[in-house]
Amino acid sequence: MNSETKTKASKKKAAVLKSDTNGKLDQIFDLYPREEDSLIMILQEVQDRLNWLPPEALDRVADELNVPRARVQGVATFYRAFSLEPRGEKVIKVCLGTACHVRGAQILVDELERRLDLKVSHGCTKDGRFSLETVNCVGACAMAPAIVVNENYYANVKPDKLDKMLKKEQQS
Amino acid sequence: MSAALSFKNPEALLAYAEKVKKYRQQRTMEIRVCAGPGCIARGGREIFSAIKATIEKNKKELKKKNLEVGVKFEAKCTGCHGLCEAGPVVTFEPSKLFYSKVKIKDAEEIVEKTVLNDEIIKRLLFKSCDSRGGDLIKKYTDIRFYALQTKVALRNVGVVDPSNLDDFIAEDGFKAFVKALTEMSPDDVIEEIEKSGLRGRGGAGFSTGKKWRSAKRVKQDRVWIICNGDEGDPGAFMDRAIMEGDPYSVIEGLLIGAYALGATDGFIYVRHEYPLAVKHLQMAINTLEKAGLLGKNILGTGMTFNLKISRGGGAFVCGESSALMRSLEGKVGEPRAKYIRSVEKGLLDQPTVLNNVETFTCVPAIIDKGSSWFASIGPKSSTGTKAFSLVGKVKNTGLVEVPMGRTLREIIFDIGGGIIDDRPFKAVQTGGPSGGCLPVDKLDLPVDFDTLSRAGAMMGSGGMIVMDDRTCMVDIADYFIRFLIGESCGKCVPCREGLRQVHELLDRIIRGDGELDDLKKIDRLCHTMEVASLCALGKSAPYPVTSTIKYFRDEYMAHIEEKKCPAGVCKSLVKYDINKDCIGCLICKKQCPVDAISGENKKLHVIDQDKCIVCGICYEVCPVDTVDIISGGEIVNRRELEVVNP
Structure with missing residues (x-):
């Protein structure tokens, strides 16, 4: 993704954030005690609602929980579940568990990177539709290699099945 | 009949269990649709809905056949049945009929033929991959994959509907907890667990009884109990299957542990990638809080136990105990040096007992059937059974549970059915990233904690990834x-x-x-x-x-x-070539992402090596296997097949 569209996307997200800063995020802070112990759970709630963790949201979490901003940043970058970049509406997760690896998952990653013109864990497609991630194991080892798009599982994926999958996800 | 259940005392729970069992005795047929990790990915849930809808349509018909829905007949959605390779799976009780690779469009036929007319649909029967040939097998008890297993930790997975407390109670759920509560002192419970020889199923294999005893010895007001559901080993999904398919057993194990340790608060730390496990556990916790089995004054005995779920952040290191506790405290999951063990100073510097999901699931079984029963399974130093996820290049991939001490060969070749396409076996990887790869001559090693460690691998949490000659x-x-x-x-x-x-x-x-x-x-x-x-x-x-x-x-x-990759995997050392047997079908040409393949219909295709990026797609898609992998000047993907299967 080039830098121009990237700024556009983040501007759009920032606008979304601004409009619900006083709505959605407010509720989150009432769900858990306002202390450091709740940090991970709160970041998870923020990400569930916004799909990523914008810097403005991290500022707010630090303020609300009275935790140093650096510590919030530390936790947000440490855990794989958190994304500090905007993600597409649909996140394509290619499983790279051992079972998937021995059955050729890496080919799928390379192929998806090429087809979507996208790097793993870096931004989203120009239309904002997809982003691409790899996961260590989704626990669907028996149907390796597996791909998960949001909630949809694709089992025993072969490179020639990718077109069909992308088409289906593009439409729905 | 479950509505809003609430039990004021242990007797009320036992009486209710009797009532449920008696009511269930009228049931003459039950359909179990698998919605385990594998089947759900192939549409298990949608198949269940379709079957449910067809049943609804045929309600009158069913009643005429003496199969009144809800009384004499029931269809339910269960956890993993184990044989994921054959998924989506649908089974019938009490006939044990086993349907494999079921599709949504089969739902009507299943109800109309099999349920209403006792007719078996041949095309859905499981085809055995045993060397004896492709016989059709009707009952799952006759499939070698199932016949050779002993289920303890997985006893209810695939049997109960995880969202239904009645189902769990009908399978003797909470019987062990009531027994502990009414007939045993907390120390009796610890002694029983210690005598059973139960060792932690998370990988290290530390004695569970000993761990509980040391935590109890610490003079502190508060003890924490944590269930580690951060199953991070790639290639392992036993804990996922248990948490999704039998959440009540995990909680019963935690309750017994809490009673033994005097713990009032506990956590289940569930991996970020397992949203369904979180959902099922949360449903179970909510139901049990209402039923008087969690929270304050449990079953009227004055016992308090609050259980919460904590979702992990997706960090493998958090499966390590001290890192997991840091993560529960909302911090970065960094482990600490363990000169002080976490049973003494764990969560918030208080004594903490942390056990794996499978370990907790074994606890009720031990209390119910006795430590000597558990200790009689497997070798003395590693008692009981162990669940494995058998995956990779093996025919029957899935979830298996066997007594400790079975050999790798029995698990891979007898239960697993051998290697896909009967290629040569190369290695089996156990223990995840902390484990090792064992070669052919280690196949007869018994699988237990100590033997595997000595061989340079380790038991780990139970992922078993089989590799063939095409794995580098x-x-x-x-x-x-x-x-x-x-x-x-x-x-x-x-x-x-x-x-x-x-x-x-x-x-x-x-x-x-x-x-x-x-x-x-x-x-x-x-x-x-x-x-x-x-x-x-x-x-x-x-x-x-x-x-x-x-x-x-x-x-x-x-x-x-030799600058050669014998398995034909390492990209820099291999090239692909199409041999003269090519039928000219154009499939590889169409699929090639860089248009490196030239050729016409029914004429030999050729790969332009300058353009080729060695992605391997042509090899994958060729319907007649005419793409060769060449490394070190030799064709490496074709070899004499020497099968190691006895």
């Missing part, structure tokens, strides 16, 4: 090292820097630039990591490398000296 061991070693680079918390130097250096060296070998000296360097680095890393992640990180160098040295040598 250097690539596998590098795969695990890359995995660990991403997961190392970075706190200590040996792990953080050691992994990077080992990866550099392995990568050189894979690219064909390796030198003989590199193996020595790798060896030195591995040794340093093993002795100097802070936690188990770093200490055991070299095992995938050291075990592959030990058992598959010739493969490393082929990469280094």
Whole structure:
């Protein structure tokens, strides 16, 4: 993704954030005690609602929980579940568990990177539709290699099945 | 009949259990649709809905056949049945009929033919892959995959509807907890667990009874009890299957533990990638809070136990106990040195007992059936059974549970049915990134904690990944090292820097630039990591490398000296070529992402080696296997098939 569209996307997200800063995020802070112990759970709630963790949201979490901003940043970058970049509406997760690896998952990653013109864990497609991630194991080892798009599982994926999958996800 | 249940005392629960069982005795047929990790990915849930809808349509018809829905007949959605390869799976009780690879459109036929007219649909029967040939098997009890298993931890997975408390109670759920509560003192419970010989199923294999006893010895007001559901080993999904398919058993194990330890608060730490496990556990917790089995004054006995779920952040290192506790405290999941053990100072510096999901699930079974029953299964030093996820290049992939002490050969060839396409077996990887790869001559080793560690692998949490001759061991070693680079918390130097250096060296070998000296360097680095890393992640990180160098040295040598990848995997060392048997079907030409293949219909296709990016797609899609993989000047994908199966 080039830098121009990237700024556009983040501007759009920032606008979304601004409009619900006083709505959605407010509720989150009432769900858990306002202390450091709740940090991970709160970041998870923020990400569930916004799909990523914008810097403005991290500022707010630090303020609300009275935790140093650096510590919030530390936790947000440490855990794989958190994304500090905007993600597409649909996140394509290619499983790279051992079972998937021995059955050729890496080919799928390379192929998806090429087809979507996208790097793993870096931004989203120009239309904002997809982003691409790899996961260590989704626990669907028996149907390796597996791909998960949001909630949809694709089992025993072969490179020639990718077109069909992308088409289906593009439409729905 | 479940509505809003609430039990004021243990007797009320037992009386209710009797009532449920009696009511269930009227049931003459039950359909179980699998919605385990595998089947759900192939539409298990949608098949269940379709069957449910067809039943609704045929309600009158069913009543006429003396199969009144809800009384004499029921269809339910259960957890994993185990044989994921045959999924989606639908089974029938009490006939044990087993349907495999069911599709949504089969739902009507299943209800109309099998349920209403006792007619078996042949095309849905399981085809055995045993060497005896492709017989159709009707009952799952006759399938070798199932016949050779003993289920303890997985006893209810695939049997009960995880969202239905009645179902669990009908399978003697909470019987063990009531027994502990009414007939045993907390110390009796600990003694029983200790006598059973139960060792932690998470990987290290520490005695559960001993752990509980040491936590109890600490003079502190508060003890925490935590269930580790952060199943991070790639290639393992036993805990996922248990949490999704039988959440009540996990909680019953925790309740018994809480009673034994006097703990009032507990957590289940569930991996980020398992949203369905979180959902099912949360539903179970909510139901039990209402039923008087969690919260204050449990079953009127004055016992208090609050249970919460904590979702992990997706960090492998958080499966390590001290890192997991840091994560529960809302911090970065870095492990600490363990000169003080967490049973003394764990969560918030208070005594903490942390056990794995499978361990907790074994606890009710031990209390119910007695420690001597459990201890009678398996060898003396590793008692009981162990669940494994049998995956990779094996025919019957799925979830299995066997008594400890069974050999790798029995698990892979008898239960697993052997290697896909009867290719030669090369290695089996156990213990995840902390484990190792074992070669053919280790196939007769009994699987227990101590034997596997001695062989340079480890039991781990139970992932068992089978590899054939098309798996490159250097690539596998590098795969695990890359995995660990991403997961190392970075706190200590040996792990953080050691992994990077080992990866550099392995990568050189894979690219064909390796030198003989590199193996020595790798060896030195591995040794340093093993002795100097802070936690188990770093200490055991070299095992995938050291075990592959030990058992598959010739493969490393082929990469280094002949610049050849015998498995045909390492991209820099292989090229693809189409041989003269090509039927000219154009499939590979269409699929090639860089248009490197030229050729016309029914004429030999040719790969332009300058354009080719060695992605391997043509090899994957060729319907007649005419794409050859060439490495070191030899065709490496075709070899005489020497089957190791007895």
